[in-house]
Amino acid sequence: MVSKTEEAQVNRLENQVDNGGGGAWEYLCLVRKLKLRRSDKVLKHGLSILNDPSKRSSLGHEEWTLYEQVAIAAMDCQCLDVAKGCINVLQKKFPGSKRVGRLEAMLLEAKGSWAEAGKAYSSLLEDNALDQVIHKRRAAMEKAQGNLSGAIECLNKYLEIFMADHDAWRELAEIYVSLQMYKQAAFCYEELILSQPTNPLCHLAYADVLYTVGGLENLQAAKKYYASVIDLTGGKNTRALFGICLCTCAIGQLTKGRNKEEKESLELQSLAATALEKDYKQIAPSKLSLLRSTLKSLKLA
Amino acid sequence: MGGELRYEIGQTAYIKLVLHALKHKTAAVNGVLLGRLSDGDAVEIADAVPLFHSHLGLLPPLEIALLQIEEYYGAQGMAIVGYFHANERFNDFELSNVARNIGDHVHRYFPQAALLLLDSKKLEALPKGKDRSPVMQLYTKDSSKSWKQVGSDGSSRFSIKEPSANIVLLDYISTQKMQDMVDFDDHLDDISKDWLNPELGK
Numbered sequence: 308m309v310s311k312t313e314e315a316q317v318n319r320l321e322n323q324v325d326n327g328g329g330g331a332w333e334y335l336c337l338v339r340k341l342k343l344r345r346s347d348k349v350l351k352h353g354l355s356i357l358n359d360p361s362k363r364s365s366l367g368h369e370e371w372t373l374y375e376q377v378a379i380a381a382m383d384c385q386c387l388d389v390a391k392g393c394i395n396v397l398q399k400k401f402p403g404s405k406r407v408g409r410l411e412a413m414l415l416e417a418k419g420s421w422a423e424a425g426k427a428y429s430s431l432l433e434d435n436a437l438d439q440v441i442h443k444r445r446a447a448m449e450k451a452q453g454n455l456s457g458a459i460e461c462l463n464k465y466l467e468i469f470m471a472d473h474d475a476w477r478e479l480a481e482i483y484v485s486l487q488m489y490k491q492a493a494f495c496y497e498e499l500i501l502s503q504p505t506n507p508l509c510h511l512a513y514a515d516v517l518y519t520v521g522g523l524e525n526l527q528a529a530k531k532y533y534a535s536v537i538d539l540t541g542g543k544n545t546r547a548l549f550g551i552c553l554c555t556c557a558i559g560q561l562t563k564g565r566n567k568e569e570k571e572s573l574e575l576q577s578l579a580a581t582a583l584e585k586d587y588k589q590i591a592p593s594k595l596s597l598l599r600s601t602l603k604s605l606k607l608a
Numbered sequence: 609m610g611g612e613l614r615y616e617i618g619q620t621a622y623i624k625l626v627l628h629a630l631k632h633k634t635a636a637v638n639g640v641l642l643g644r645l646s647d648g649d650a651v652e653i654a655d656a657v658p659l660f661h662s663h664l665g666l667l668p669p670l671e672i673a674l675l676q677i678e679e680y681y682g683a684q685g686m687a688i689v690g691y692f693h694a695n696e697r698f699n700d701f702e703l704s705n706v707a708r709n710i711g712d713h714v715h716r717y718f719p720q721a722a723l724l725l726l727d728s729k730k731l732e733a734l735p736k737g738k739d740r741s742p743v744m745q746l747y748t749k750d751s752s753k754s755w756k757q758v759g760s761d762g763s764s765r766f767s768i769k770e771p772s773a774n775i776v777l778l779d780y781i782s783t784q785k786m787q788d789m790v791d792f793d794d795h796l797d798d799i800s801k802d803w804l805n806p807e808l809g810k
Contacts, residue, residue: 453697453700485665485704485706486705487665512663515663518666519666519667545797546796549669549672553671587799590799591800
């Protein structure tokens, strides 16, 4: 999960490099740091450095890191020859290296040779049972073959050992959502909120899942989590503002005839509605009337 | 009901959906189809709105999207006539539960609803041949209440209105037009982005 500012920064750099303004190495480092998947750009710009001897030598020791990054990007783009080329260079430089061995196993994976890749990963794990990347590649292979329950099993086993891996919790949650296993997805987001209580995106995903499951208690909880997203983002999150309106409407429908709930909930909804109208007026005026009728239909429940 | 109905998709709608899928190659994406029933014997898909490229199974963004889309197109005499889905994996031709559920919802309001699934193998083969048929599979809900594929025998029940649509599509792909596609996810993250994609409507 990348913040808006980080995403803007990387996009700006990407534009700059795309248009010949330099900064390729900076861009590649940022993509690596933020763990983004922009393989076609990484491949293009990484190769432009690697194929130029003077640019390559100016990297010093980082040259090998770039070979690894480009190899992985090439595999993602199915440019397996390029990947093989990079891996060969690394093999020559670091003979017998486990890290290079991992790349070789990934290449088998990219070719679709699942059984061989699985064997390679297993033997690598024998020497280093705590290699997180390899554990996760096994889950990825299950997913790639369409075996989502296998991927779920792998990830759950992995998370029993490496319970602080946020990316894995998020991946597992997303798989659960795609299978409409919302309660299990909620559990994952709960873990994420516990470890990253100030990350609004976790609260938002959790609220969305709670709303999707439905029922009065979940809707009330969802509303609280949307409220905390608004709190954490200074009111700037459109999804959370809409979320408040949706929750209030749904809660209203479920508690029709009961007076207690209605008074406190309407205030929050009208604040959210006002904030949305203000934003749309300023930033998306052509959609303002659509927004107003959407809000109207949500209030009329 | 869904007997011998023909389904015709306009070039704009068709291209929007495919470009959206190509913009997010590593994810499942979806969209809604807008149009009308014409002369009682054909469903005309006149436009499409790309919806999401992440967390397709969550309700809140979907509900907001449908409210706005129904309002906008309703004013133009169009209704939601179908749903488009592209799976995450290349050779996955299964209709996921999410696709079926959203399809069911659309079907409740429009019984002749079309459920379109991206055919990535056909899409990949496009530059190599002169295929004019859509790179999608069409499913409708028949009287047995399950989604069945239509026209897989090459019949002409599902076609693109403009015969040169695939050529235009290939041209757009080569000029990286997919980067300009805006879906509802993008709009919710930045409301200045327009999910109507007006430039692509020309």
